[in-house]
Amino acid sequence: MRRAGRRAAAVAVWALPAAFLAVFFLYPVGTILFEGLDGRGLDRLVELGGRASFRSVAWFTLWQAVASTVLTVLVALPGAHLLARRRFRGKALLRAVTTVPFVLPTVVVGGAFLAVFERLGLDDGPLRLTRTAGAILVAHVFFNVAVVLRTVGTFWEGLDPRADEQARVLGATPWQAFRWVTWPALRPAVAAAASIVFLFCFTSFGVVLVLGGPARATLETEVWRHAVSRGDLASATAVALVQLAAVVAAVVASNHLQRRRAVVQRPVRRVPLPRAGRGLLAGNLSLLAAVLGLPVVVLVERSLRQLGGGSGGGWSGGWTLGHYAALADRVNLLPVSALEALGNSLLFAVVAGGVATVVGGLAAVVVVHGRRAVARAFDLGMMLPLGVSAVTLGFGMLLALDEPPLDLRSSRWLVPVAHSLVGVPFVMRTVVPTLRSVDQRLREAASTLGASPARVRREVDCPLALRALAVGAAFSVAVSLGEFGATSFLPRHPDRLTAPLALFRLLGVPGGALRGQAMALAVVLMVLTAAAVLVIEGGRRGSVRGDW
Amino acid sequence: MRAPPAAPVLLLGLLLLAGVACGGDAVSTSVPLSAGGAATTPERAAPAPPAGSVTLISHDSFWVSEGTLAAFTEATGIEVVHQTAGDTGQMVASAILTVGDPLGDVMFGVDNTFLQRALDADLFEAYESPALAGVHPELVLDPGHRVTPVDFGDVCANYWIDHFNADLPVPTTLDDLADPAYAGMLVVQNPETSSPGLAFLLATIAEYGDGWEDYWAALRDNDVVVTAGWEDAYYGEFVSGGGERPIVISYASSPPVEFIYADPPVDKPPTGVITESCFRQVEFAGILAGTEKRDAAEQLVDFLLSETFQEDIPLNMFVFPALASADLPQTFVDFVELADDPYVLDPADIEANRNAWTERWTEVVLR
Numbered sequence A: 001m002r003r004a005g006r007r008a009a010a011v012a013v014w015a016l017p018a019a020f021l022a023v024f025f026l027y028p029v030g031t032i033l034f035e036g037l038d039g040r041g042l043d044r045l046v047e048l049g050g051r052a053s054f055r056s057v058a059w060f061t062l063w064q065a066v067a068s069t070v071l072t073v074l075v076a077l078p079g080a081h082l083l084a085r086r087r088f089r090g091k092a093l094l095r096a097v098t099t100v101p102f103v104l105p106t107v108v109v110g111g112a113f114l115a116v117f118e119r120l121g122l123d124d125g126p127l128r129l130t131r132t133a134g135a136i137l138v139a140h141v142f143f144n145v146a147v148v149l150r151t152v153g154t155f156w157e158g159l160d161p162r163a164d165e166q167a168r169v170l171g172a173t174p175w176q177a178f179r180w181v182t183w184p185a186l187r188p189a190v191a192a193a194a195s196i197v198f199l200f201c202f203t204s205f206g207v208v209l210v211l212g213g214p215a216r217a218t219l220e221t222e223v224w225r226h227a228v229s230r231g232d233l234a235s236a237t238a239v240a241l242v243q244l245a246a247v248v249a250a251v252v253a254s255n256h257l258q259r260r261r262a263v264v265q266r267p268v269r270r271v272p273l274p275r276a277g278r279g280l281l282a283g284n285l286s287l288l289a290a291v292l293g294l295p296v297v298v299l300v301e302r303s304l305r306q307l308g309g310g311s312g313g314g315w316s317g318g319w320t321l322g323h324y325a326a327l328a329d330r331v332n333l334l335p336v337s338a339l340e341a342l343g344n345s346l347l348f349a350v351v352a353g354g355v356a357t358v359v360g361g362l363a364a365v366v367v368v369h370g371r372r373a374v375a376r377a378f379d380l381g382m383m384l385p386l387g388v389s390a391v392t393l394g395f396g397m398l399l400a401l402d403e404p405p406l407d408l409r410s411s412r413w414l415v416p417v418a419h420s421l422v423g424v425p426f427v428m429r430t431v432v433p434t435l436r437s438v439d440q441r442l443r444e445a446a447s448t449l450g451a452s453p454a455r456v457r458r459e460v461d462c463p464l465a466l467r468a469l470a471v472g473a474a475f476s477v478a479v480s481l482g483e484f485g486a487t488s489f490l491p492r493h494p495d496r497l498t499a500p501l502a503l504f505r506l507l508g509v510p511g512g513a514l515r516g517q518a519m520a521l522a523v524v525l526m527v528l529t530a531a532a533v534l535v536i537e538g539g540r541r542g543s544v545r546g547d548w
Numbered sequence B: 001m002r003a004p005p006a007a008p009v010l011l012l013g014l015l016l017l018a019g020v021a022c023g024g025d026a027v028s029t030s031v032p033l034s035a036g037g038a039a040t041t042p043e044r045a046a047p048a049p050p051a052g053s054v055t056l057i058s059h060d061s062f063w064v065s066e067g068t069l070a071a072f073t074e075a076t077g078i079e080v081v082h083q084t085a086g087d088t089g090q091m092v093a094s095a096i097l098t099v100g101d102p103l104g105d106v107m108f109g110v111d112n113t114f115l116q117r118a119l120d121a122d123l124f125e126a127y128e129s130p131a132l133a134g135v136h137p138e139l140v141l142d143p144g145h146r147v148t149p150v151d152f153g154d155v156c157a158n159y160w161i162d163h164f165n166a167d168l169p170v171p172t173t174l175d176d177l178a179d180p181a182y183a184g185m186l187v188v189q190n191p192e193t194s195s196p197g198l199a200f201l202l203a204t205i206a207e208y209g210d211g212w213e214d215y216w217a218a219l220r221d222n223d224v225v226v227t228a229g230w231e232d233a234y235y236g237e238f239v240s241g242g243g244e245r246p247i248v249i250s251y252a253s254s255p256p257v258e259f260i261y262a263d264p265p266v267d268k269p270p271t272g273v274i275t276e277s278c279f280r281q282v283e284f285a286g287i288l289a290g291t292e293k294r295d296a297a298e299q300l301v302d303f304l305l306s307e308t309f310q311e312d313i314p315l316n317m318f319v320f321p322a323l324a325s326a327d328l329p330q331t332f333v334d335f336v337e338l339a340d341d342p343y344v345l346d347p348a349d350i351e352a353n354r355n356a357w358t359e360r361w362t363e364v365v366l367r
Helices: A002-037 A041-049 A052-085 A091-098 A106-119 A133-157 A161-169 A174-202 A206-211 A219-229 A233-259 A278-303 A322-328 A338-369 A372-381 A390-400 A414-437 A440-448 A453-481 A485-489 A499-507 A512-538 A541-547 B006-029 B068-076 B088-097 B115-120 B130-134 B195-221 B230-237 B254-260 B294-304 B313-317 B330-335 B347-366
Strands: B053-058 B079-084 B106-111 B148-160 B186-189 B225-227 B247-251 B271-288
Touching: A002 A041, A002 A233, A002 A338, A002 A372, A002 A390, A002 A414, A041 A052, A041 A233, A052 A091, A052 A133, A052 A174, A052 A219, A052 A233, A052 A278, A091 A133, A091 A278, A091 A512, A106 A133, A106 A206, A106 A278, A106 A499, A106 A512, A106 B230, A133 A174, A133 A206, A133 A278, A133 A414, A133 A453, A161 A174, A174 A233, A174 A414, A206 A219, A219 A233, A219 A390, A219 B088, A233 A372, A233 A390, A278 A512, A322 A338, A322 A512, A338 A372, A338 A414, A338 A453, A338 A499, A338 A512, A372 A414, A390 A414, A390 A485, A390 B088, A414 A453, A414 A485, A440 A453, A453 A512, A485 B088, A499 A512, B053 B088, B053 B294, B068 B079, B068 B294, B088 B106, B088 B115, B106 B115, B106 B294, B115 B347, B148 B195, B148 B294, B148 B313, B186 B195, B186 B230, B195 B230, B195 B247, B195 B271, B195 B347, B225 B230, B230 B247, B247 B254, B254 B271, B254 B330, B271 B294
Parallel strands: B053 B079, B053 B106, B186 B225, B186 B247
Antiparallel strands: B106 B271, B148 B247, B148 B271
């Protein structure tokens, strides 16, 4: 009996995530690609490759994604160091706050960035950012810095600081110690985070349209243009295939980097962390504040201001809390009040976060402990939802999930499940480096003392993984709170309007009251996100400390 | 190592999390959801919604007052299940993808810029509603009645009133917008990504015919700014949202909406409409081919043309009722200037040339 139960559990570990991916991703995407290629898709593919304009779009997509990823890592690493290696008040809060950009709709962030550029004098002249590729890069750093900060920071925390200290004692400069001791250990986590950031930037849609200027196009915006605006599914599919091929190549490359696992470190949690020096703290924080803070400050300011109304127009009016008060009232163009929309968002986020945590957690176990071929397949497959075009996934779900037993396309739960598709890679990518880095000697010691492999896994791996799991769960909740493109294709019940959609509706018509309410809603959404992250990550601290 | 058995704790935690996630919903909707995410909702996921209901698919901007759809249910006993499916372009594209296996019974919101594409794909079944008798005849664009006009609205250049005066009078024609006196004042949307952007391009094509490219070259010389969508034009570049440009492509109903949602309240709208620049958009409803509820769908289409529904349209969707006898709300009567002779183009022309036009537009204006 027990053995049968154990075997069933072992099968479930890989079967559950595999089934999830197959039903909600592979089958829908396969269906739509097949449908799109049927007929003229292949001809279009050949034709596209010959077009200079298409090649320049593909090239721009690639280089902006690479540049955004490199920039994001550079901006985030000092902050990750701060979070991992220094003690200061408000650390948990800082952690939570950095996740906030994730949930902000690009239209809102785009507007805030334009305002920031204007105030800093970057809207014209030699340093102009407005309507340039530079604006896209800056916004990508804004949206994604948390991914690196948190994924790398969490992993870094688990590294033994003594190795670094020993190097210093032996005469290494801080840079040498970082370059030769810390960096090799850190690399898998950086690769994991960077691959997620790359996929996000590679498939970026709103940022490109709003900030890049009207002539800017990426593969993602081209898929949309062909499929939705021009009604040309064959061309859309051809572009989507190119995009998918690039994404598969990128993920395979990054997985290879991650597997070249560096020095295995023993996680040490009792080492007292030094207090952060004032200069270091100030330097790091001001960097983060500049990137994350300025647009957010603009949003908060706008949520508290009246539009000028009849006089000068613009944000020239007085200060008010009225926009926040108005969130409880239903305005005509929304089926529910903004507050109810926030409630819907929260409900969806809990469902999406729960599903992503279970599926992503199990997937991480398979990637680390599973058979080689299976592990590699999981490591690739679970990442793909991040890199496939929203149009492809949305259309695919409509087309494929239409018959029993999978008649789900009109189910209200399809939306949070689609959100969780994007959450899964976050959970997986935060947990995998941690699981991999569990000190082999620790596991051997446990085995020598008579622990079964299952017990080793249970008592050694799990407590460590729990912390990474919480970070991943927090991300998947944030992803869901922010919505994403593919779900805009799914039919929805209007009374299940979520906060980001309510925000779009409020911004879709003129009127200062609605504009103010939209800004207030954006701010409340940010606060809600930060609070959710605090709660999710706060819960695990005691247990981890207690185990060690 | 004195550690609690962590795996069961972990697993329990995950199940609990999933349980909370599902339990919370189960309370309100009695929907079971397995941890793997395979959602099955008896009343929603079943192939057909409950008998005595009809499913209305609309774009995201469809809304009516509470109680309006209930009036239909009260009169007919048929419940309306309403679902939104993205913006108009997304909705039409999705419907074409699922043609013959529709997501609902009636679709609302396809407009004259997408009409021919929808008709070419055989999305709709013909139905001539008796209520059509009361509709402005020029709105009936499909003589085969595969679609029924429900409302219309104009896309027009809007201007910020205070910016203009005796020395700089308000521009009144499309020609004026290309006049150097108004250089650097206009913001438009990209017709590839924005519905009002496309409508304005169509207005210029209706006005200038083959000369439209020259007109746009002149606008470009006049320093026109192009944004991706309406939001970044109106709230980013236009004076109303804090920008510096006093002329923007928006809707004929934008001034009364500015008035209604002004904060603090104002006596009259701060914006006006250049009525010589307007392109007429008509929105239609149609019975989706393959519906199993033809009769209920017909009744719903009739209801969309009833006075109850038609008079509810303006203040919810900010467009105008197709029914001639429908009364307009006072704000619309006071502050709307409707063009007497707006620009129109044949939907078949639009569909046949749209991709070529937008491609040429991109060449002329953006490259």
